[in-house]
Amino acid sequence: MRHVLLLSLCLAAPSALAAQAAPANLAVTIYNDDLALVQDTRNLDLRAGRTRQEFPGVSGRISPETVTLSGADVGIVEQNFDFDLLSPSKLMEKAVGEEVTLIRTNPATGAETRERAKVLAVNGGVVLQIGPRIEVLRDDGLPVRVVFDGVPENLRPRPTLSVTVDSARGGARPVTLSYLTRGMGWKADYVTLFDEKAGTIDVQGWVTLTNTTGTTFDNADTLLVAGDVSGGNGGYRPIARSLVRAGTEASDREQIGDFYLYPLKERTTIANQQTKQVSFLDVTGAAARRAYVYRNDWLGTAQEPQSAASVLQFSSSRDQGLGDALPAGTVRVYQRDQRGKAQFVGENRIDHTPMGSDISLATGQAFDVKVHPVVEKREKVSSGRWRTTMRYTLSNARSQAVSVDLIQGGLWGDVRIASESEKSVRRSADEALWRVAVPANGSSTVTATFDTRY
Amino acid sequence: MRGPRFLLAALAAGIAAAPSAGQQVARSQGPQSVAVTVYRAPYRGASEAIDLRWLNGYALITEQRRVTIPKGEADIRFEGVSGGILPQSAIVTGLPSGVVEKNQDAWLLSPGSLVDAALGKRVHLRRTLRATGAVREMDAVVRSGPDGAVVIQTSDGVEALRCSGLPETLTYDGVPPRLSPKPTLSVRVRSPRTTSATVTLSYLASDFDWQANYVAELAPDGRTMNLFAWLTLASADDTSFVRADTQAVAGRLNRDNVRARRASAPPLVLRCWPSGTTTSDLEEYQPGAPEEIIVGDVLNNLPQMRAMAPAPPPPPPPPPPPPVMAQQEDLGDLKLYRIPIPVTVAAHSQKQVALLARQGVKVETVYRIELYAGNPTTASPVRRVLKTKNVAAQGLGLPLPSGGIAFFAAGRARLMLLGRGAVEDKAVGEDLELVVGRSEAVAFEVANLSPAGRRTGEWELKATNRRSEPVAFEARLETGGRALVTDSTLGTRLGSPLWAVTLGPGESATLRYTAPQN
Numbered sequence: 001m002r003h004v005l006l007l008s009l010c011l012a013a014p015s016a017l018a019a020q021a022a023p024a025n026l027a028v029t030i031y032n033d034d035l036a037l038v039q040d041t042r043n044l045d046l047r048a049g050r051t052r053q054e055f056p057g058v059s060g061r062i063s064p065e066t067v068t069l070s071g072a073d074v075g076i077v078e079q080n081f082d083f084d085l086l087s088p089s090k091l092m093e094k095a096v097g098e099e100v101t102l103i104r105t106n107p108a109t110g111a112e113t114r115e116r117a118k119v120l121a122v123n124g125g126v127v128l129q130i131g132p133r134i135e136v137l138r139d140d141g142l143p144v145r146v147v148f149d150g151v152p153e154n155l156r157p158r159p160t161l162s163v164t165v166d167s168a169r170g171g172a173r174p175v176t177l178s179y180l181t182r183g184m185g186w187k188a189d190y191v192t193l194f195d196e197k198a199g200t201i202d203v204q205g206w207v208t209l210t211n212t213t214g215t216t217f218d219n220a221d222t223l224l225v226a227g228d229v230s231g232g233n234g235g236y237r238p239i240a241r242s243l244v245r246a247g248t249e250a251s252d253r254e255q256i257g258d259f260y261l262y263p264l265k266e267r268t269t270i271a272n273q274q275t276k277q278v279s280f281l282d283v284t285g286a287a288a289r290r291a292y293v294y295r296n297d298w299l300g301t302a303q304e305p306q307s308a309a310s311v312l313q314f315s316s317s318r319d320q321g322l323g324d325a326l327p328a329g330t331v332r333v334y335q336r337d338q339r340g341k342a343q344f345v346g347e348n349r350i351d352h353t354p355m356g357s358d359i360s361l362a363t364g365q366a367f368d369v370k371v372h373p374v375v376e377k378r379e380k381v382s383s384g385r386w387r388t389t390m391r392y393t394l395s396n397a398r399s400q401a402v403s404v405d406l407i408q409g410g411l412w413g414d415v416r417i418a419s420e421s422e423k424s425v426r427r428s429a430d431e432a433l434w435r436v437a438v439p440a441n442g443s444s445t446v447t448a449t450f451d452t453r454y
Numbered sequence: 455m456r457g458p459r460f461l462l463a464a465l466a467a468g469i470a471a472a473p474s475a476g477q478q479v480a481r482s483q484g485p486q487s488v489a490v491t492v493y494r495a496p497y498r499g500a501s502e503a504i505d506l507r508w509l510n511g512y513a514l515i516t517e518q519r520r521v522t523i524p525k526g527e528a529d530i531r532f533e534g535v536s537g538g539i540l541p542q543s544a545i546v547t548g549l550p551s552g553v554v555e556k557n558q559d560a561w562l563l564s565p566g567s568l569v570d571a572a573l574g575k576r577v578h579l580r581r582t583l584r585a586t587g588a589v590r591e592m593d594a595v596v597r598s599g600p601d602g603a604v605v606i607q608t609s610d611g612v613e614a615l616r617c618s619g620l621p622e623t624l625t626y627d628g629v630p631p632r633l634s635p636k637p638t639l640s641v642r643v644r645s646p647r648t649t650s651a652t653v654t655l656s657y658l659a660s661d662f663d664w665q666a667n668y669v670a671e672l673a674p675d676g677r678t679m680n681l682f683a684w685l686t687l688a689s690a691d692d693t694s695f696v697r698a699d700t701q702a703v704a705g706r707l708n709r710d711n712v713r714a715r716r717a718s719a720p721p722l723v724l725r726c727w728p729s730g731t732t733t734s735d736l737e738e739y740q741p742g743a744p745e746e747i748i749v750g751d752v753l754n755n756l757p758q759m760r761a762m763a764p765a766p767p768p769p770p771p772p773p774p775p776p777p778v779m780a781q782q783e784d785l786g787d788l789k790l791y792r793i794p795i796p797v798t799v800a801a802h803s804q805k806q807v808a809l810l811a812r813q814g815v816k817v818e819t820v821y822r823i824e825l826y827a828g829n830p831t832t833a834s835p836v837r838r839v840l841k842t843k844n845v846a847a848q849g850l851g852l853p854l855p856s857g858g859i860a861f862f863a864a865g866r867a868r869l870m871l872l873g874r875g876a877v878e879d880k881a882v883g884e885d886l887e888l889v890v891g892r893s894e895a896v897a898f899e900v901a902n903l904s905p906a907g908r909r910t911g912e913w914e915l916k917a918t919n920r921r922s923e924p925v926a927f928e929a930r931l932e933t934g935g936r937a938l939v940t941d942s943t944l945g946t947r948l949g950s951p952l953w954a955v956t957l958g959p960g961e962s963a964t965l966r967y968t969a970p971q972n
Contacts (some may be wrong), residue, residue: 086598086605088614092727101611105620110583125730139731143619147611157573157599189542196786206556208542212718216632266554271632273561273718275541279553290786301949304878307706310787330710332543332658335786337701343491344514344658345786346707365706366787367853368881374949378935388935391949397853397881398784441883 023057024174026220028184028270030209032328033228036184038217041176046167050077055161059181060214067161071175073168080162086155092126094152095119102130103145158214183213184270186224188329189277190350193342194288194312196335201288201314203322205281207262208329209270217270226327226352227259242331242348247316247356251325260325260352283322288314292402293362294371295431298410299388299450305372305395307365308404310346317356326353333363368397369438371406376447386454387418392446396438406434406446420448478528485517485534486652489699490799491790492664492687496709500856501876504663506804509690511663512538512709516656523550523645529557530653531640537692538660539639546641548653554642563633566720569600571630578625579608579615594624603725617726637717661690664702666809666857668877670888672840674865678814678849679840683857685780685791685809689799697796702780704855705788705879779808782853789853815849817842820926821896823917827931827938827951827969830900830913835892838873842886854880861890895921896957898929903966915965919957928954933969940967 025041038059046053064081084090096119104113117128117135126137126146138144161177186209193202207224211217254261264278294308312333315321328351334342346363353359377389396402413429424432438444495510513536521530541558561567579594597612598605604615604624616622639657664687671680685702780791793807817840825833840861844850856879861872873891880886897918904912917927931938931951938944938951942965945952955963 085601087601087725088603088605088617089725089727091605091612091614103610103618105583106585108585110585110588122728124728126727136730136732138619138729139733141619141731145610145613145618145620147608147613149611151597151605151607151612157597191545194786204545206542268555271557271559271561273559275558275560277542277544277556303948305884307879330542337785337790337792338783341489341516342656343701343703343785343790344493344707345703345788347710348708349710362708364708364787367705367789367879368787370881370884375935376949377937395881395883397883443883 023218026217027223028217028220029223029225030184030186031225031227031229032185032187034182034185035229036181037178038181039176039178041174043172044071044175045172046071046074046165046170046175048167048170050164050166052162052164053175055163055177056158057215058161058177058179059183060158061181061183061212062159062161063180063182064161066180067163067177068179069163069165069175069177071165072173074173074175075166075168077164077166080164081159082154082156082162083159084154084156085159086151086157089122090155091148091151092119092122092146094155095148096122098149100149101147102128103147105143105145107142181213184209184211186210188280188327190281190326190329190331192312192331192333194290194333194335194345196290198285199287199289200285201312202284203281203286204279204283205324205326206277207264207280207327208275208277210275211270211272214272216272219267219269221267222264222270224262224264224327225256225259226262226325227257242350242359242361243353243357244313244360245358247354247358249318249354249356251355253325260327262327281322281324281326283324286314286322287320288312291360292366292369292404293360293407294394294404295407295409296371296373296390296392299375299390299408299452300373301375302373305370305393307367308369308371308394309362310364310366310369312361312363313359314361315356315358316353321356323355325355326350326357326359328352331361333361369402369404370395371404373408381451384453386452387449388452389447389449392434392436392448393443394436394438394446395443397441399440401440402438404436404438406436408432408448408450411450414453416451418449418451421446424448478524478526480522480524480528480530482519482521482530482532482653483534485519485655487518487697487699488695489516489701490514490662490695491516491701491703492662492689492799493703493707494665494856495663496707498663498665499876500878501858503858504665504686504688504804506688506690509661509663509688512540512658512660513662513689514656515539515659515695516654518652518654520650520652522650523643523648525645525648527554527642527644529640529642531638532655533636533638534693535639535655535657536659537636538662539637540658540660541637541639543658544639545656546653548651549641549643550649550651551643551645554644556639556641558637558639559632559634560637560717561633562637562717562719563629563635564719565722566600567633567718568626568630569596569604569624569722570720571633572596572624572626573599576627577606578627579606579622580625581620581622584621591625596624600720600722603723614726616724617729659691663688666704666855666877667806668857668859670840670859670861671864672817672861672872672890674863676819677816679817679861680864681810681812681815681850683809683811683854684806685793686804686806686857687799688804690802692801694801695799698799700793700797700799702791703785703788704791704853707788779811782810789855791855809855810852812849812852815842817848818926820928821893822927823898823929825900825929825931827913827933827967828911830915830931831902833898833900836894836896836898838890838893840888840890844880844882844884844886850886851882853882854886859888861888895919896925896927904968910968910970912966912968915953915967916962917955917957917964918962919959922959924956924958924961926954927957927963928952929965931967931969936970938967938969940965942966 023040024043027039029037102117117130120127128135189206189208191204291311292308332347333345335345337343348361372393374391376391379387381387424434427433491514579592581590594606594608597607667684667686669682783790820839822839823836842848860874863870875889899916901914919925930947933950953965
């Protein structure tokens with residue numbers, strides 16, 4: 001029965017320090033940029049005066065400097081984040097000067113003998129004092145079990161947060177621990193089924209959240225915030241080119257500051273190393289059309305005809321559109337094959353898109369619609385001025401007529417179009433656009449002469 | 455020993471926070487039927503071959519699965535999905551009730567994750583006596599994480615696993631929840647009654663690729679060729695798709711740069727306290743080189759060794775029209791090729807099915823050189839180019855997906871490889887120009903006729919046909935759109951002057967022109 005007593009004491013030892021209550025209420029707010037705010041409410045039975053409280057089960061990637069603890073009649077004396085992890089070496093090092101039990105096993109008979117020993121030093125090897133004699137642990141290579149009386153207080157299996165609180169009164173009460181953590185983030189994924197004949201799309205939106213914190217958040221009240229809270233840091237990043245016209249309609253979604261909120265309808269368990277998807281949007285029969293865009297980046301010749309980009313155009317407006325603000329993510333587009341099975345036809349990224357926006361999503365290159373830009377002539381007009389004649393041959397091997405947005409880029413500020421076979425629109429100082437009709441199984445030609453400075 | 459064990463069990467049970475117990479789990483062990491659509495690597499050029507060790511294409515996998523859905527809330531686990539699954543692309547349809555959420559768990563069962571999940575929980579410690587073989591088991595509670603080593607607490611006290619020199623190990627009562635052998639996709643559903651349903655699960659998976667491989671057999675007169683193509687598809691996935699409806703999609707699709715997250719399978723590292731002895735520092739006892747045991751690496755190295763072997767012999771001549779040939783259809787702006795019979799897309803394998811075959815495609819041969827008019831001393835080699843148009847009148851008139859092409863000379867006792875090249879994606883109606891290879895039989899010379907230091911240069915180009923039959927020769931003089939001064943009549947190709955002549959056997963022709971110096 002001596003063992004029983006010892007073991008129960010050992011097991012009880014850590015809890016003498018702190019009431020290790022499991023979270024009573026866990027609320028997680030997840031931002032887009034690998035950041036989450038965790039609010040962990042536990043029922044703690046606090047004594048009056050100063051006590052140290054441990055919080056196991058917090059995120060493995062917690063930012064300890066962001067921790068705050070709040071509760072009724074509770075003041076914080078100090079917060080500690082212990083990352084001295086329990087290992088055999090640490091256990092032995094902390095036992096220097098202390099006594100341990102050695103259990104030797106007779107290799108011939110298996111008989112066990114016990115004795116107490118004092119650990120003198122742990123430098124390269126373990127030096128022990130057993131009664132009057134000094135010995136090196138397992139110097140003879142025979143099996144020796146070293147049994148420690150307990151685990152030292154500040155050695156943890158995992159990095160552990162502890163808070164010393166000063167309570168004005170004794171008794172149980174809810175206490176909320178909140179902190180920021182890395183390792184959790186979310187984005188949106190859209191499944192879009194495009195019916196080309198009907199000119200409609202069915203869209204399902206899913207929020208995809210990932211947890212790589214090393215911790216499982218059980219039964220958490222989860223809120224997703226569409227926004228980047230890194231304070232505009234992080235340098236420049238490419239802007240997804242899918243947004244054509246930013247919308248001006250306000251979504252019915254709840255907002256905080258500049259951010260839209262996407263609360264999950266019910267509590268969920270976000271397991272470690274889990275990718276979780278929850279539906280947030282389901283729209284059928286929104287209007288959509290296919291368009292073709294080709295951009296010639298400079299006044300140059302392509303060796304072979306180049307495929308035009310195949311673009312899916314739709315709107316996020318309330319009528320005729322998806323009717324919602326769209327959080328940033330990936331839109332995957334599917335179309336049915338002749339047997340009626342959905343096949344993947346390309347994807348692209350969208351940024352946070354307000355409601356009422358026009359979206360133009362390049363899903364890939366058209367096999368059958370091509371543009372061949374060729375420099376026909378380049379003449380020197382005067383010193384520093386040139387005249388360049390371009391010919392664009394647009395071909396369409398499809399059995400329907402198509403319209404191609406032909407864009408000539410690289411025009412800078414002062415390039416003028418001296419003549420052209422059809423009227424262009426100067427979209428910007430840099431770009432001219434022709435909307436060219438190309439007949440079914442046929443081709444069209446556009447020519448233009450540019451007056452450039454060189 | 456009954457007493458302590460009982461007590462320990464009770465204690466450990468109290469410590470272990472039982473996670474969401476009572477959750478129903480329905481398993482779907484494998485698909486009843488499966489369809490695989492393979493997409494080409496988005497950034498691989500037409501002339502780049504498939505690298506079987508590094509496949510950058512992907513596939514859309516569509517599975518039909520029969521599942522029994524219990525009443526109430528349940529997780530339906532889809533086992534045996536492709537290892538390269540992109541979980542956020544998964545679509546589940548056909549469930550009678552709504553999906554609460556979709557999950558993919560990538561915390562894998564491994565020695566390290568077993569210890570990690572057992573932290574604070576009751577396990578069994580098994581010791582075997584070397585002397586007698588007697589086995590002793592006792593209960594223990596894991597006190598440390600798996601990084602570094604395992605510290606356990608027994609009724610004796612606190613000990614470190616396998617630091618004593620005794621044969622000892624931990625055994626567990628069961629696999630902890632949420633640990634799975636492979637990344638596992640599951641959906642949580644809520645059903646008012648027990649029911650069974652056939653659901654369709656589709657997802658994108660990495661580690662696939664495909665391309666066309668053309669074989670062109672050129673008639674002895676050089677005016678026609680027989681064109682045959684293989685649909686070559688490759689899988690580096692661990693899952694075999696048996697009797698799958700198999701398709702390949704041609705064309706360039708946009709892909710967002712997303713990679714499937716690696717699954718986490720922590721290893722268990724056992725490290726004891728310093729174990730030096732009174733003799734371990736002596737030089738005489740320097741241990742020899744540690745014994746290296748390589749497990750599995752030999753297999754991993756195999757493909758590399760194969761890759762270093764000499765190049766494979768040229769592919770065999772095209773067979774007569776094969777009984778099974780892919781059927782082409784339009785899919786939006788892409789082309790879909792369907793293999794008409796179910797085939798098995800095996801793990802780590804390459805498969806070829808006939809893609810298309812055309813006999814007697816009319817072609818013209820031209821010998822072409824490309825050079826800069828202002829500096830013709832650096833020029834491309836003289837290339838033999840087959841020209842045709844992708845129309846029915848020429849014997850073609852079908853979409854040609856990109857891939858490599860090998861040219862053979864037909865009608866000889868021994869098959870001859872003439873050259874190898876590539877075909878870009880070509881739509882119906884497009885001009886088709888296939889570079890067979892460089893030619894040494896048509897010679898080309900350049901002479902500078904102007905003194906050095908002039909702002910314009912006068913040049914003379916000379917082409918000679920050393921073949922025994924007449925050839926069409928052309929030189930494209932790249933001027934960037936500017937005009938040349940010459941007495942000869944020049945055509946135009948891609949906006950630049952083109953000198954085109956027909957040379958009889960042994961004949962030469964010259965072109966003189968003046969161009970601004972580059």
